[in-house]
Every structure is written in structure tokens, then in C-alpha cells.
Amino acid sequence: xxxxxSLLALxxxxxxxxxxxxxxxxxxxxxxxxxxxxxxQLFNKKYPDVEVKLVIQQYADHHxxxxxxxxxxxxxxxxxxxxxxxxxxxxxxxxxEDLNKAPYNAGQYKRLFTPYTIAxxxxxxxxxxxxxxxxxxxxxxxxxxxxxxxxxDPKNMMTWPGYIAxxxxxxxxTGAFLIADASDVAWINxxxxxxxxxxxxxxxxxxxVVDSPRFVRAFELAKNIRAAGLDARVGAWTNEWYDAFKKGxxxxxxxxxxxxxxxxxxxxxxxxxxxxxxxxxxxxxxxxGGSFYAIPTTSKNKALAWELIKFVTTTRExxxxxxxxxxxxPSLLSAQEDPSFNEPIEFLGGQQAxxxxxxxxxxxxxxxxxxxxxIANEILTQALxxxxxxxxxxxAALTEAKRLIxxxxx
Amino acid sequence: MRKSVxxxxxxxGSPTLAMRWSSFQRRYAPYIFVSPFFILFLIFGLYPTLFSxxxxxxxxxxxxxxxxxxxxxxxxxxxxxxxxxxxxxxWNTIWLGVFSGIPQHLIAIPLAFVIHMVLSRFKxxxxxxxxxxxxxxxxxxxxxxxxxxATHNGVINLVIAHLNTWPLLGALLxxxxxxxxxxxxxxxxxxxxxxxxxxxxxxLLYLSAIxxxxxxxxxxxxxxxxxxxxxxxxITLPLLRPMxxxxxxxxxxxxxxxxxxxxxxxxxxxxxxxPGGQTATMYMYRTAFEWLEMGTAASxxxxxxxxxxxxxxxxxxxxxxxxRGGD
Numbered sequence: 001x002x003x004x005x006s007l008l009a010l011x012x013x014x015x016x017x018x019x020x021x022x023x024x025x026x027x028x029x030x031x032x033x034x035x036x037x038x039x040x041q042l043f044n045k046k047y048p049d050v051e052v053k054l055v056i057q058q059y060a061d062h063h064x065x066x067x068x069x070x071x072x073x074x075x076x077x078x079x080x081x082x083x084x085x086x087x088x089x090x091x092x093x094x095x096x097e098d099l100n101k102a103p104y105n106a107g108q109y110k111r112l113f114t115p116y117t118i119a120x121x122x123x124x125x126x127x128x129x130x131x132x133x134x135x136x137x138x139x140x141x142x143x144x145x146x147x148x149x150x151x152x153d154p155k156n157m158m159t160w161p162g163y164i165a166x167x168x169x170x171x172x173x174t175g176a177f178l179i180a181d182a183s184d185v186a187w188i189n190x191x192x193x194x195x196x197x198x199x200x201x202x203x204x205x206x207x208x209v210v211d212s213p214r215f216v217r218a219f220e221l222a223k224n225i226r227a228a229g230l231d232a233r234v235g236a237w238t239n240e241w242y243d244a245f246k247k248g249x250x251x252x253x254x255x256x257x258x259x260x261x262x263x264x265x266x267x268x269x270x271x272x273x274x275x276x277x278x279x280x281x282x283x284x285x286x287x288x289g290g291s292f293y294a295i296p297t298t299s300k301n302k303a304l305a306w307e308l309i310k311f312v313t314t315t316r317e318x319x320x321x322x323x324x325x326x327x328x329x330p331s332l333l334s335a336q337e338d339p340s341f342n343e344p345i346e347f348l349g350g351q352q353a354x355x356x357x358x359x360x361x362x363x364x365x366x367x368x369x370x371x372x373x374x375i376a377n378e379i380l381t382q383a384l385x386x387x388x389x390x391x392x393x394x395x396a397a398l399t400e401a402k403r404l405i406x407x408x409x410x
Numbered sequence: 411m412r413k414s415v416x417x418x419x420x421x422x423g424s425p426t427l428a429m430r431w432s433s434f435q436r437r438y439a440p441y442i443f444v445s446p447f448f449i450l451f452l453i454f455g456l457y458p459t460l461f462s463x464x465x466x467x468x469x470x471x472x473x474x475x476x477x478x479x480x481x482x483x484x485x486x487x488x489x490x491x492x493x494x495x496x497x498x499x500x501w502n503t504i505w506l507g508v509f510s511g512i513p514q515h516l517i518a519i520p521l522a523f524v525i526h527m528v529l530s531r532f533k534x535x536x537x538x539x540x541x542x543x544x545x546x547x548x549x550x551x552x553x554x555x556x557x558x559x560a561t562h563n564g565v566i567n568l569v570i571a572h573l574n575t576w577p578l579l580g581a582l583l584x585x586x587x588x589x590x591x592x593x594x595x596x597x598x599x600x601x602x603x604x605x606x607x608x609x610x611x612x613x614l615l616y617l618s619a620i621x622x623x624x625x626x627x628x629x630x631x632x633x634x635x636x637x638x639x640x641x642x643x644x645i646t647l648p649l650l651r652p653m654x655x656x657x658x659x660x661x662x663x664x665x666x667x668x669x670x671x672x673x674x675x676x677x678x679x680x681x682x683x684x685p686g687g688q689t690a691t692m693y694m695y696r697t698a699f700e701w702l703e704m705g706t707a708a709s710x711x712x713x714x715x716x717x718x719x720x721x722x723x724x725x726x727x728x729x730x731x732x733x734r735g736g737d
Contacts, residue, residue, distance in 0.1 A: 067473055067699060071472030071473070071475070071704075089471070089473060089702055092471070093471060093473040093475060095474070095475055181682075233589055235680070236680075238556075238591075238677065238681075239556070239557055240561060240563070243560075243562070249562075374701055375701045378696075378701070379495075382495075385593065388682075389682070390593070390594075404495070407492075410469075
């Protein structure tokens with residue numbers, strides 16, 4: 001009889017031991033979650049005892065939740081997905097582990113990635129806080145059928161003046177708009193002409209440079225397009241924008257390579273075979289978006305979190321799995337050598353676009369993140385809209401923008 | 411004079427536990443019953459308000475972590491008060507407040523009068539129909555209107571295009587599709603949405619006030635030969651002043667804090683039309699959560715508070731005497 005309590009105790013301990021599964025919480029947003037789910041299946045083959053729980057929220061809510069969680073130090077997941085828009089600002093804070101240090105020693109992995117992504121996740125004092133998981137090499141989508149109808153050769157659109165001239169021809173013969181929003185052209189010029197390892201809006205000393213000639217040229221190009229009536233004046237990610245793709249009222253679009261996945265899956269699947277891609281004009285290369293994974297300092301499972309992050313970012317099979325799932329372009333250089341990159345893409349009429357994108361990704365210049373990037377972006381967006389919508393003088397608008405950004409830097 | 415609760419004692423001279431518990435209950439039960447509200451208010455109402463006041467004197471990037479703020483005195487306030495973006499958003503807020511607030515009342519008062527006089531048999535049904543937009547989620551409404559206002563295929567532009575073909579009206583309307591989502595035009599779209607959503611609420615308020623006006627006043631006026639319009643002007647309107655005070659106060663406070671409709675219609679700030687439609691609260695939200703400047707955002711909140719206070723005081727001056735029964 002005396003043995004029963006100890007027997008019971010043994011059974012309880014055994015039970016606990018069997019149920020000993022570690023749970024890793026990952027905060028993520030759509031559609032990165034689809035990529036992660038595919039990667040977790042592979043991860044669990046290596047680590048069957050780890051249960052990875054996803055906390056999925058929409059992009060804006062996810063980053064708001066991260067902001068408030070960082071503010072209070074509570075409620076942070078073990079692994080946090082961060083998108084390019086926020087990684088710069090979050091890097092300046094103290095909420096995430098510095099992956100340069102032990103036990104992570106991420107320095108050894110940096111050379112495995114597309115170069116520009118490393119600068120993006122590095123703070124101004126040299127802390128590397130997030131590993132890049134996917135990138136968005138910028139590309140030039142165009143409707144080959146509309147261009148053919150207008151008698152325009154896409155190669156002639158490889159200079160900005162040529163692009164605008166082609167736009168006039170397209171509008172005159174087919175009635176289609178050249179581009180959804182003229183401001184896109186301004187932004188490409190701004191980002192692609194930024195000297196390597198500086199922020200788009202600030203120079204190496206941190207001074208505001210938005211009134212420099214490259215900004216003036218960028219604004220001028222956009223203004224010319226708007227003045228000639230070549231843009232549909234439709235905002236990105238609005239219902240009208242999706243409609244423009246469905247109905248073929250817009251001939252070109254500049255975006256990250258991932259737009260092909262969106263167009264194909266839900267935005268305009270019926271336009272299959274009508275799109276092609278080429279590089280951006282004038283040898284410009286830019287990046288659209290990009291996701292990272294970081295480890296909050298409050299995590300209780302840092303070692304395991306690091307294993308997961310290493311797996312999804314540095315192993316070729318995980319990167320290719322994400323690529324196959326959502327078209328997320330791998331940040332890992334070796335994954336970009338996967339045979340699937342040679343496959344023709346049906347949606348783009350059989351074009352081997354991935355080779356083009358891989359090439360573009362390698363040539364994007366690394367940009368440094370500055371903690372005032374978002375507000376500078378906002379102020380410059382307003383300046384651009386004043387130039388395009390209200391006819392404000394470009395130099396005046398840029399000088400005013402510089403003043404507004406400077407006064408916010410305190 | 412304090413009333414003391416006498417603790418009954420048993421024959422032995424000292425109160426038993428049961429008796430002490432019973433007197434404790436009698437003394438403190440009211441407070442215990444009221445406390446849930448106060449506890450919740452303290453945690454979710456008072457503390458955040460005081461913390462926000464405290465934060466308006468600090469500079470804090472929330473993603474830096476808790477406690478990592480530094481004292482900057484009145485710098486946030488001087489920054490906000492000299493910020494062109496802030497004043498633009500205040501101008502938008504006031505413009506929207508006036509141009510969506512006044513039409514609400516101008517439509518609601520005659521509408522309530524008509525419902526009361528003419529449609530009193532269908533009163534419940536008609537009021538319910540007009541009230542429906544008020545109880546619908548602002549976000550849902552703004553999302554639908556987003557589609558209605560679309561430039562090339564939106565219903566509103568299609569209707570205008572059709573009306574363009576009418577002889578007289580056509581001359582007044584623009585020839586091309588209106589792009590509602592520009593800085594210049596977004597205000598009108600927003601005003602329309604807000605008017606559509608809140609007129610029903612005001613109609614309900616005014617209808618209830620009109621119903622309180624005694625019928626014999628109207629009968630006496632009718633006997634004296636007053637037309638319906640004159641009855642409306644000389645009886646209804648003056649007696650509606652207390653309700654106007656109440657309804658206008660609500661409109662002021664509500665419109666000054668307008669957030670959901672601009673936020674949805676401007677795509678969270680991503681739209682090119684943002685400078686023309688961004689309200690003060692939306693600008694505050696974006697300062698806090700997009701540009702991660704909590705101290706500045708708190709100062710915006712408190713400046714807005716002072717502003718609403720001033721407006722309410724003015725409203726009190728204009729309508730207040732009537733509300734307190736004098737005139």
C-alpha cells in the first residue's frame with residue numbers, strides 16, 4: 001500500500017515527461033504565414049518536439065502589436081517577423097537581440113545573403129537585429145499585348161525619356177494609361193540613385209538631402225508623366241488598382257517581383273500570358289519590401305528561436321519552400337541557384353523571369369536605415385503630391401520638405 | 411453629523427463574527443456594488459489619461475522599451491503648435507466639423523418635424539430606417555463608400571455622369587469623372603459619409619424633443635391662422651433650443667474626434683489624398699504608431715482637448731441659457 005503514492009508520483013512524472021513539448025510562438029503577417037507554414041513542416045522533421053504556434057495579424061495590426069509589446073516589454077513572441085518598413089526603427093530600440101553576439105554569431109552567415117539586406121537590419125550603432133528571409137527585387141512589368149498594339153518596342157522604354165515617349169504613343173493609339181501612379185517613377189529614381197550604404201533621404205553625416213539634383217530629376221519625371229495625362233491617378237492596393245489590372249487600362253507597373261504572385265493568384269488571373277518583365281530603366285536597381293525575423297529580448301526560448309530563424313533563412317530547402325509557396329524571393333544566395341529558377345513562368349508567357357530577378361537582386365545597392373526614414377518618406381510623399389496634384393514648384397516643394405524633415409529630427 | 415452604525419452585541423457584551431460581518435455589509439455594500447465601474451474606470455480611463463498627460467512632457471519611441479523616455483518639458487507642445495502638418499489636420503477637422511455638422515442638423519430638424527406632423531403613422535418605421543446608418547459600424551460604412559467613390563467605376567461618379575445628360579443640371583456638373591481621392595476633393599467625400607451616417611441620430615433626438623411640445627400650442631396657433639411653416643418657425647424652433655444645445659454639443663465633440671471614416675477612406679494614410687483629409691486624431695494616431703513618437707502624439711491629444719473645451723464653452727454660451735430653462 002505504501003508503494004501506491006510513489007507509483008502515482010512516478011506516473012505523473014512520466015506523463016509530464018511525455019508531454020514535454022516546447023512551444024515556440026512566432027508573430028507573423030499574411031501572406032508570410034503561408035511561407036512559414038510550409039517551412040515549419042520541414043523544420044519539424046528536424047525538431048519533432050517543437051510546436052511552432054503562429055500568431056497571425058494583418059500587416060498594420062501586427063506591427064502595431066509589436067510596437068505596443070515592445071513599449072511595455074510584455075506579450076512579445078519568441079520570434080517576430082518584421083517588414084522592411086519597420087525594421088529600421090525597431091533596430092534603434094533595445095527590444096531585439098543583437099545577432100552579432102554570442103550565442104548567435106550571425107556574422108558568419110552574412111556573406112550568404114543578398115548584400116543589401118544586411119545593411120537594412122543593422123542599427124546606427126552596428127547592432128544586427130534581424131535575419132533577412134525574403135527580398136523584393138524591383139522589376140518592370142508590362143502588358144506585351146498593349147505595347148504590341150501601340151507599336152512600341154519595350155527596349156525603347158529603357159530610358160526615362162523613352163519611357164514617357166512610349167507612354168504618349170500608347171495613350172494615343174490604345175487609350176491605355178502608361179502607369180497607375182506617376183509618383184512610382186519618382187520613387188524608383190530616388191531609391192535607385194541613392195549612393196550605397198546611405199539612407200535615401202540622409203547623407204552619411206545624417207543631414208537631409210532631399211533638395212539635391214537627383215530628387216529634382218525624380219520629381220520632374222513624375223511631373224512630366226502627370227502633365228501628359230499618362231497616369232491613371234489610382235492609388236496602389238485600392239480596388240480601382242486591381243480593376244485596372246483586370247481590365248488592362250494600365251500598360252506598365254513597377255513593383256517587387258512578388259507582384260507576379262499576387263497578379264496570378266488573385267488580382268488579375270485572367271491576364272495570364274499577357275505580362276512580361278524586364279529590368280528597370282537606365283540601369284536602376286531597387287528593392288521593394290523584404291521581410292526579416294528577429295528575436296525579442298524577452299523571449300524564454302532564445303536558443304530554439306535562433307534554430308528556427310537559422311533554418312528558415314540559411315537552409316536552402318526552407319528558402320525554396322517559401323519561394324514555391326508564395327513566390328517570396330529568397331534572400332539566401334545559394335537558394336537563388338535552385339533549378340526552379342530556370343523554369344519558365346506561365347503567367348509571364350513562359351519568360352524565365354527568375355533569372356532576371358536574381359540578377360537584379362544582386363545589383364541592388366545596400367541602403368542604410370535611418371530612424372527618421374518613415375517620417376521623411378511621409379513628408380516627401382506630401383511634397384510630391386503637392387507638385388503633382390497642386391502644381392507646386394518642384395524646388396520650393398523640396399526645400400519645404402527639407403525644412404519639415406529637419407524640424408522633426410530632435 | 412455622522413451617522414454611526416451601531417454594532418449589536420449579544421448578551422455576552424462583545425459582538426460575534428456574524429454580527430460584525432452583517433454590519434460590515436450594511437456599511438460598505440453600496441461601495442462594493444459601485445466599485446466595478448470605478449475600478450474599470452481607474453484602470454482603463456483615468457490611468458491612461460494621466461499617463462498620456464505625463465507622456466506629453468517626455469520624448470519616447472515605444473519600440474525602445476518601457477521607461478526609456480526622457481523629459482523634454484514643453485518641447486512637444488511648442489513643436490506641435492508650430493507644426494504645419496498639425497495645423498493642416500486641425501483645419502481639416504474644423505472644416506469637416508462645420509461642413510458635415512451643420513447639414514446634419516439642417517436636414518434633421520425639418521425631417522423630424524415632417525415625420526412628426528405628416529408621417530406619424532409610420533413614425534417608428536421611418537425613424538428606424540433613418541437611424542440605421544448610425545448603428546452601423548463606421549469602418550463598414552467607410553469601406554463601402556470607398557468603393558462607391560471610385561473614380562472610373564464608382565456608383566456616385568456613374569450617377570453624376572448620367573445626370574450630366576440632363577439639360578439644366580448637366581450644365582452645373584463637371585464633364586469628367588471626379589477623382590474623389592485627391593487632397594482637394596476628399597473632404598467632400600468625407601463630409602458626405604459623415605452626414606449620411608449621423609443625420610439619423612439627430613433626427614431621432616429632435617423628434618423626441620418635438621414630441622414633447624404640447625399639442626395645444628399648435629392648435630392655438632392654427633386657430634390664429636398660422637401656416638405649418640409659421641408654426642414650425644415660431645413654435646417648434648424656439649422650443650427646440652435645449653435639444654439643439656445637447657445635439658450640437660454631441661456633434662462638436664464627435665466631429666472633433668473623427669477618426670474611422672478618414673482613416674479608412676485614406677487607406678490608413680497611404681493615400682495621396684491624406685493631407686487634404688487627415689483629421690487631428692488620425693494625425694495623432696499616425697504620429698504614435700507610424701512614426702513612433704509617443705510624446706508628440708500625447709501633446710496633440712491634449713491640445714485637441716483644450717480646443718474641444720473651448721468650443722464646448724462657446725456652445726454653452728450660445729445655447730446654454732436656453733438649456734438651463736431661461737430665455
